[in-house]
Amino acid sequence: xxxxxxxxxxxxxxxxxxxxxxxxxxxxxxxxxxxxxxxxxxxxxxxxxxxxxxxxxxxxxxxxxxxxxxxxxxxxxxxxxxxxxxxxxxxxxxxxxxxxxxxxxxxxxxxxxxxxxxxxxxxxxxxxxxxxxxxxxxxxxxxxxxxxxxxxxxxxxxxxxxxxxxxxxxxxxxxxxxxxxxxxxxxxxxxxxxxxxxxxxxxxxxxxxxxxxxxxxxxxxxxxxxxxxxxxxxxxxxxxxxxxxxxxxxxxxxxxxxxxxxxxxxxxxxxxxxxxxxxxxxxxxxxxxxxxxxxxxxxxxxxxxxxxxxxxxxxxxxxxxxxxxxxxxxxxxxxxxxxxxxxxxxxxxxxxxxxxxxxxxxxxxxxxxxxxxxxxxxxxxxxxxxxxxxxxxxxxxxxxxxxxxxxxxxxxxxxxxxxxxxxxxxxxxxxxxxxxxxxxxxxxxxxxxxxxxxxxxxxxxxxxxxxxxxxxxxxxxxxxxxxxxxxxxxxxxxxxxxxxxxxxxxxxxxxxxxxxxxxxxxxxxxxxxxxxxxxxxxxxxxxxxxxxxxxxxxxxxxxxxxxxxxxxxxxxxxxxxxxxxxxxxxxxxxxxxxxxxxxxxxxxxxxxxxxxxxxxxxxxxxxxxxxxxxxxxxxxxx
Numbered sequence: 001x002x003x004x005x006x007x008x009x010x011x012x013x014x015x016x017x018x019x020x021x022x023x024x025x026x027x028x029x030x031x032x033x034x035x036x037x038x039x040x041x042x043x044x045x046x047x048x049x050x051x052x053x054x055x056x057x058x059x060x061x062x063x064x065x066x067x068x069x070x071x072x073x074x075x076x077x078x079x080x081x082x083x084x085x086x087x088x089x090x091x092x093x094x095x096x097x098x099x100x101x102x103x104x105x106x107x108x109x110x111x112x113x114x115x116x117x118x119x120x121x122x123x124x125x126x127x128x129x130x131x132x133x134x135x136x137x138x139x140x141x142x143x144x145x146x147x148x149x150x151x152x153x154x155x156x157x158x159x160x161x162x163x164x165x166x167x168x169x170x171x172x173x174x175x176x177x178x179x180x181x182x183x184x185x186x187x188x189x190x191x192x193x194x195x196x197x198x199x200x201x202x203x204x205x206x207x208x209x210x211x212x213x214x215x216x217x218x219x220x221x222x223x224x225x226x227x228x229x230x231x232x233x234x235x236x237x238x239x240x241x242x243x244x245x246x247x248x249x250x251x252x253x254x255x256x257x258x259x260x261x262x263x264x265x266x267x268x269x270x271x272x273x274x275x276x277x278x279x280x281x282x283x284x285x286x287x288x289x290x291x292x293x294x295x296x297x298x299x300x301x302x303x304x305x306x307x308x309x310x311x312x313x314x315x316x317x318x319x320x321x322x323x324x325x326x327x328x329x330x331x332x333x334x335x336x337x338x339x340x341x342x343x344x345x346x347x348x349x350x351x352x353x354x355x356x357x358x359x360x361x362x363x364x365x366x367x368x369x370x371x372x373x374x375x376x377x378x379x380x381x382x383x384x385x386x387x388x389x390x391x392x393x394x395x396x397x398x399x400x401x402x403x404x405x406x407x408x409x410x411x412x413x414x415x416x417x418x419x420x421x422x423x424x425x426x427x428x429x430x431x432x433x434x435x436x437x438x439x440x441x442x443x444x445x446x447x448x449x450x451x452x453x454x455x456x457x458x459x460x461x462x463x464x465x466x467x468x469x470x471x472x473x474x475x476x477x478x479x480x481x482x483x484x485x486x487x488x489x490x491x492x493x494x495x496x497x498x499x500x501x502x503x504x505x506x507x508x509x510x511x512x513x514x515x516x517x518x519x520x521x522x523x524x525x526x527x528x529x530x531x532x533x534x535x536x537x538x539x540x541x542x543x544x545x546x547x548x549x550x551x552x553x554x555x556x557x558x559x560x561x562x563x564x565x566x567x568x569x570x571x572x573x574x575x576x577x578x579x580x581x582x583x584x585x586x587x588x589x590x591x592x593x594x595x596x597x598x599x600x601x602x603x604x605x606x607x608x609x610x611x612x613x614x615x616x617x618x619x620x621x622x623x624x625x626x627x628x629x630x631x632x633x634x635x636x637x638x
Contacts, residue, residue: 022048186240186256188222193255194243201246201517204457206297207375207404208290208347210340212384214239231287234274238294241267245301246520249568260568264302271295281314284322286340292318293347300354301524303570309355312348319348335394336383343375346407353414357525358574374411377402400449406461409447413439413468420472424479429486432476440469456516463509464521467502474498474529489544496537496545496553499530503556510563523569528576531560535580538587542594554591557584 020031023045031037036047186194195218199211218236220226244252244264252260272295280292292315299308319325324345333341380403382395416439424432443465451458477495480486506527510519534553542550561584564571571577 019049022050190255191218191236191240194240197247197251197255197517198239198243201520202242204403205406205518205521206294206347207407208293208340208343210336210383211380213387228285228287230274230278231283231285231291234271234278234280234291235287235294237267237271237274238291238298241271241298242294242301245298246517268298268302271298281318286322286337286344289315289319289322289324289344293344293351296351297347300351300358301520301569303573305355305358305571305574309359312351312355315348316352319345324348336387339376339378339383343404346375346411350407350410350414354525357528358571359576374408375404377404377408379403401447401451401458401461405447406457406464409443409461409465410468412447413443413465413472417468417472417475421475421479424476425483429480432480436469436473436476439472443469456513460509460513460516460518463505463512467505467509470498470502470505471527471529474502474533478529478533492537492541493544495533496541499533499537500549500553500556502530503527503534503560504552507556507559507563520569523563524571526564526571526574526576527560528580531557531580532583535583535587539583539590542590557587 019025020033021037021040023043024031024037024039027039029039031039034047035049036045039045040047185191195215203209203211217226217232221229221232221236226232241264244256244260244267247255247260249260252258252263256263271291275288275291275295278288278291280288283289292311296308296311296315299305299311324341376395377397378395379398382398386392386395420427420432420435420439427435447465448458448462451462453459453462474495477491477498481491481495506522510522513519513521534557537544538550538553538557545553564577572581
């Protein structure tokens with residue numbers, strides 16, 4: 001046997017006589033036939049050879065030696081600092097149990113060492129301790145993290161040094177206090193009302209928090225006894241800000257006694273200051289990430305799209321560093337916390353989808369999105385009952401509706417939209433119709449099973465889901481027209497009337513659910529496909545429809561512009577809005593032209609404007625519309 005530079009043994013047999021290991025063959029990479037091979041060491045894989053002359057190693061002291069080394073290191077630190085006895089007891093006890101389990105376990109070939117308190121997926125490790133989590137990409141950095149963690153335990157502090165904080169102006173608390181708006185915290189009664197508004201109007205469509213746990217933690221925060229006082233303060237003010245955002249001006253004035261815009265600006269500024277104080281880019285607590293996600297949601301729903309879309313990328317990097325994109329089976333992560341982590345990652349994924357939608361870009365669903373499971377379909381009351389007992393197994397997924405059915409339905413339909421549009425270029429009209437029937441069937445049977453439509457939430461689910469399904473069907477029809485699969489007037493008319501129907505149902509749903517404070521859901525999600533299709537038809541094909549139908553189209557179009565651009569909310573900063581506004585002006589010009597032509601015709605032809613006398617390039621600039629690249633006119637009309 002020979003030894004290489006890593007200290008791994010190499011067989012004295014000819015390399016050509018030895019087959020690559022199982023992992024290298026599966027990954028189709030070059031194997032150096034070591035024991036273990038370099039690739040398996042690099043990715044912490046079990047290196048196994050099949051049908052070869054290499055004798056399998058039945059035991060390895062690697063794991064047990066690593067455990068003993070860490071235990072000796074902890075005991076040496078403890079001998080130097082006896083006052084830290086309590087802090088190390090649990091850690092030492094877990095290490096001893098790990099060594100004992102290693103001695104009693106059956107010996108199998110194993111060449112990777114998974115550090116205690118971590119879980120590996122073959123590429124890295126999820127470290128979870130004291131409410132903090134971090135995902136480390138290889139064993140070396142995992143051990144470096146653990147040694148740093150031991151020093152933090154020894155020193156009794158996890159705070160960043162002032163020198164380190166000053167290295168980043170973005171993260172350091174602002175020193176320009178005179179530029180911060182004056183702020184008086186809401187009274188106990190006002191804060192309670194804002195929290196109730198939040199869980200009635202906002203949280204049913206986000207589901208990042210557990211209501212009872214949040215309210216208990218708020219009580220501890222008000223008493224100054226919260227385990228994460230600063231992090232919870234950032235979360236609390238982000239909740240207050242979203243509550244103000246969801247309320248009309250009259251309600252804000254009634255609760256807080258001030259103007260809605262002023263209250264919203266102050267709560268947003270206080271949330272930003274609280275996030276800076278907790279160093280949110282360096283903070284690895286779930287509470288800090290929850291506060292950041294609500295802040296990004298606030299920006300999106302308030303029309304600050306450019307900043308919000310950039311912050312989505314920041315939040316995604318923070319979440320990935322914490323390992324939220326991986327399934328947490330670590331014994332230190334209790335089931336409730338694991339589900340809260342899944343909820344946070346699920347909402348972050350939705351925020352990324354929203355950023356694509358707002359900018360009119362094609363959706364991108366990454367393979368990593370599937371690594372983290374969806375949140376459990378469990379009611380909040382089920383988790384509350386388990387948190388009080390913890391003697392029974394954690395609650396399991398419910399059949400039919402639950403408190404998180406809405407977010408699961410939204411995720412399902414978003415993925416279906418991406419999947420069918422990504423394959424629509426290769427599918428016939430009959431194939432896409434069959435696919436749409438399958439989506440409709442699953443929507444009705446899985447997400448509306450045993451729904452009681454006398455209750456507001458099931459009714460909302462039905463309307464929201466059906467509007468979403470029709471938007472998918474409209475996008476598919478437009479794609480077929482773009483590829484020239486159907487250019488008949490009947491097919492184009494179907495696009496026209498489907499667009500009118502979608503916009504009219506959105507307007508009706510917004511009115512119906514305004515009393516529940518849920519209209520903000522429709523306000524922040526522009527119906528780009530329907531409005532673009534209608535405006536293109538108004539420019540090119542008004543002669544195909546009756547004056548009554550054209551009047552109805554203009555009514556729904558104006559409702560769209562009023563819904564997404566008003567005193568409380570505006571999406572005018574996003575790129576597709578400027579293009580849609582230009583199409584609107586072109587449609588108005590065409591309407592004026594038609595009115596002048598009709599008036600001239602009614603007057604017996606005096607002053608009649610012939611078609612060739614009109615400058616069509618000024619009214620309908622097709623080249624300009626095509627250069628924008630958002631929607632091609634050929635997608636809707638011949």
